[in-house]
Amino acid sequence: MMPTFILLASASPRRHEILDQLGIAHGILRVPPPEGEDEPLLPGEAAADYVRRTARDKARQALAWLAAGGRPTDIPATWPEDWAQAPILCADTTVILDGDVLGKPADAADAAAMLRRLSGRTHQVHTAVVLASQGRLLEACQISQVGFQDLSDADIQQYCASGEPFGKAGSYAIQGRAAAFITHLSGSHSGVMGLPAHETAQLLRQVATHAR
Template identity: 90%
Template structure:
């Protein structure tokens, strides 16, 4: 059974919307982020390992923050019982091309450089999901292949000017204007958005908490 209520340790509106779409009641944890926008890769760490470790680290940080006095920012009005006992869901999404992690751009020039690399090519999107529940840490990873059309300099400039690339792994949002760039998707649309619906639901079922 899926837990009646969970805590989502993410400020991402896309992950919030996906849980709403699935009918999963949830509160929001806004855990203070470590210094820096993206967690650095460890020396010699493969890109695929990096995304899984990052999701697991987020879950551990959320558990520690809550135990140290942190409080959910938003809790459903029908929350039953002690929210301290609720499972905590975390996720991390990474765009990988040629073994490189394309994280969130630092500025327009960085975003344009990433989009030029993605232009006319197929890349991987890894979204790792971690669920801290009852002293256990459950995890899964969904991998999608996304193919881009050839992008002109004008298209890249206009897209960067829209502001959409900022705060997005790989400098694009599949649910936004960048949908027009994608010629083929093999995998999970929700996974590329930031929270794979199937894998998330399976993890919640594994948590073993009754509705």
């Protein structure tokens, strides 16, 4: 059994779609990002630790924003009166290669450079999920191994011209045109998209069990 309603602290349409796929009613919290660099890597912080810490930070920011008067958008048809007590779901997805975090590209040149690094190699995608409920932060992290075919300069140029790499960790979207680049996937397709369905459902069941 899972909660009947949650709040998703993410504007990602992919995470919204995955919750819809799971049949989980939810409102969306469009929490303004903090000032300064977007999700900076701390000095000496391992890439695998970074993704977990960033997801926790997002949860704390969402809680603070709600406490300061923030309100959800994209309200579902059945809106519970106690929505402010609903669990808050946050996630962060990071592409890791050679211990380096490959974040969202700054421009086309940055996207092309990332894709050249991914070409012909296998990288990791870490997606951390945090559920804030009743003063607790529950968390899980899904790790997938993703293999890329060798990409020609023409492949990279055409893909960057499509606009798809922008706003995507690692400069690609597995649910889009980049699916043609994937030679193998070991892990979770939904996790690479940005919200691992299994781990998310497990956290939601933990919350529902604790609430009974």
